[in-house]
Amino acid sequence: MSSHEKSQNLTRLALGAFMTYAGVSHLTTNRKEFRAQVPDWFPANTDLVVLGSGVAEIALGAGLLTLPKHRKVTGTALAAFYTAIFPGNIAQYAERTDGFGLNTDGKRLARLFGQPLLIGAALWAAGIPKR
Template sequence: MALARSTKILALGFLGSGVVHLVKPEVYEPIMPSWVPSHREVILGSGVAEIALAAGLLARPTRRLAGWGSVALLLGVYPANLKMAADAMQSDNTALKVAALGRLPAQWPMVRAALAATRRD
């Protein structure tokens, strides 16, 4: 069975985001909720997880497990997206508000793609 387009896109997104987490972790520090401990370590760990999940989604033997891991990761980082949206609403920058609010519903197609990967051979 050929790799689904949604799985390829999800894997590519995880790979890109994971690299940014590792190379420029300071990009993510402002959106970390205050209740999350050890911000830098969590950011670096999530970058490693994203890269591992990207590889897992691309490999048939690990795709199902990586799909479930992807669902967990996407749900786990959702509070950061909520914080980013709440912070953006305090800004005078309309583009920032639009981008931050747009991320919230954009997360759900990624969750659907991850769930679909759990059902593929």
């Protein structure tokens, strides 16, 4: 395995563990924090959004961890998920909503720049680009 492939594999495992943990925390210890991050304008029950996104994160994380032969699908799906939730991150900044220690405009703005990095990491974990 080349260093390129090792790096992509390590990223896949790290994101898989992170997403599984994050998904479980949606359903348990951090449910209140995640509810606060659902934009007021989003046309769905806040708790259902948090529960649904938690289940999605567990599925994506578990897929990354347990289905390495399907990493292109699971990594690309995670990148799409990160893209889909980005408007919520923008709303958190625009509406000045505190959550997870993001209690200043600077911290919320920094998170916006972090989201594209997560999207890139998910694609890297997917094996994109190939060497």
